[in-house]
Amino acid sequence: MNDNINEDKTEKPTEYHIKKFRKKGETKYSRELNAVLILLCSSVILWWCKEKIFFQFCQIMLHSLSFNSGIIKNKKDMILDFLFYLKEVIISFFPFFLCIVLIIIFPSIFFSGIQFNFRSLKFDLNKINPILGFKKIFSFKIIIEFFKLIFKILLIGSIAYWYLFICFSQVFILLSEYPQDSFLHGFRIICNCCVFMILGLIPIVILDVIWKEFSYYKKLKMTHQEKKDEYKETEGNPNIKMRIRQRMKLIANRRMMADIPKADVIITNPIHYSIALKYDYECMSAPQVIAKGTGIIAVQIQKIGMKYDISIISAPSLARSLYRYSEIGQYIPGPLYKAVAEVLAWVWKVKQWKKEGGVVPKKPKNISVPSDLNFTGQYKKNG
Known part of the structure; x- marks a missing residue:
């Protein structure tokens, strides 16, 4: 039994094993790639819709800063105004939110297919076991993810600091510009900064995608014993199949003799x-x-x-x-x-x-x- 546990995974995975593996929720899709795609597409959408967003916010600000004693006295009007401007904000940012939803859904379907994993909803006492929880927190995988997160924060922070340091003089100019020009100019600085941060994350994404592919196929590989067990599970026990064939042959011979x-x-x-x-x-x-x-x-x-x-x-x-x-x-x-x-x-x-x-x-x-x-x-x- 111990030999089977320690046996190296050298066999190529079968189609049945791959399907079974995917049902557990295991995928090769990189979360880093997903995060970069979200940042990239949201930045593009914000840049594309910047004038519309600016116009909507100007309208909201102008209306909000104008004093009207009737609105204050009538609570119903205040609620209606709030709902109206909330609707305007949602409409302005709708392309942005739609883009994020599509980026989250479609790449995962493309790389992993549609998988509904209901096993995670199953009640399991081990999920609330504090000992197992601590083991997961201090597992090697979590430690690697922690250091990767720290590295990303430092990298993004360094890029943002470097770009804002270069554009420091332009930030001061915003104070002397008209509000509309100042808003558009500031928006341009922020978008450029986001682009540089995204470019800085690309090497991390490439390495993460390669690592995900490698680790996914390494997990998929099977031992010789697993292949034998799967064959018994899918095709049936060879001894039982042989007995069934013999029985069917005997019945066919009897029918033939008749x-x-x-x-x-x-x-x-x-x-x-x-x-x-x-x-x-x-x-x-x-x-x-x-x-x-x-x-x-x-x-x-x-x-x-x-x-x-x-x-x-x-x-x-x-x-x-x-x-x-x-x-x-x-x-x-x-x-x-x-x-x-x-x-x-x-x-x-x-x-x-x-x-x-x-x-x-x-x-x-x-x-x-x-x-x-x-x-x-x-x-x-x-x-």
């Missing part, structure tokens, strides 16, 4: 192969194979044939070809029609002889089989 009395002729090798054929010229387009077998099964077919007085003829090459190139319940192959017709002609003469008597019909000899259907391989034992 159909032999309907046969018109049995063609043999004479011991190794036996093929039972049935032909009704009124409703069948060609002779049909209703039973076939080798070894013990072949002998059983012949015994049943003798019991029910079915004509038996020895034609080794024809028996081998019929066994090789025909299936039970199907018509015989077209190239063998001529050879089988000779046999059926003899069968018809035997039936007439049994009814009327006379000279015993001679069995056809040297029945020829087309060279491309001449099967000379060794038989496989049945039973």
Whole structure:
């Protein structure tokens, strides 16, 4: 058991294992990439809609700073005004919020697919276990994430400080400009600062994406024992499957043996192969194979044939070809029609002889089989 636990994961994951892994909520999508995409797209949207946002806020500020004693006395008007301006703010920032929602949803679907993980909603006492909670807090993964967060804060802070230090003189100029120009100028400085911060995060994102890919596929890999267990889980136990196949084969053989009395002729090798054929010229387009077998099964077919007085003829090459190139319940192959017709002609003469008597019909000899259907391989034992 310990050997299985310590076994290295060297096997490639199967499709079933990947699906099972995803159901647990494991994905290869980078959170750093998601964060940078949100920052980038939100900055672009804010820059694109800056004039509209500025205009809306100017309207709100002008209306809010104008004194009206009627509004103060009437609480209902105050609530209506508040709701009106709240609606204006939401409309102004709607493209911004919509962009953030789309950036959160679509990349995760693209990289990981739609996965509804309801296991996290399941009640589990281990989730409120303080010991396990402390273990998770001080786990290696959390420590790495903590240092990564500190590094990002320092990096972003350094970039922001560097850019604002360079633009320090422009920040002072904002005080001497008209309010509208000052707002747009300040907005431009902030957006440029955001762009530089995003560019600074790109190396971290690239490294995080590569690491996520590596760790995800490393987790996906399987041990040899896991592959064997999965095969048993998906395909079933090989021993049970073998017993089922044997049982099905036995049932099929019984059904085949029950159909032999309907046969018109049995063609043999004479011991190794036996093929039972049935032909009704009124409703069948060609002779049909209703039973076939080798070894013990072949002998059983012949015994049943003798019991029910079915004509038996020895034609080794024809028996081998019929066994090789025909299936039970199907018509015989077209190239063998001529050879089988000779046999059926003899069968018809035997039936007439049994009814009327006379000279015993001679069995056809040297029945020829087309060279491309001449099967000379060794038989496989049945039973």
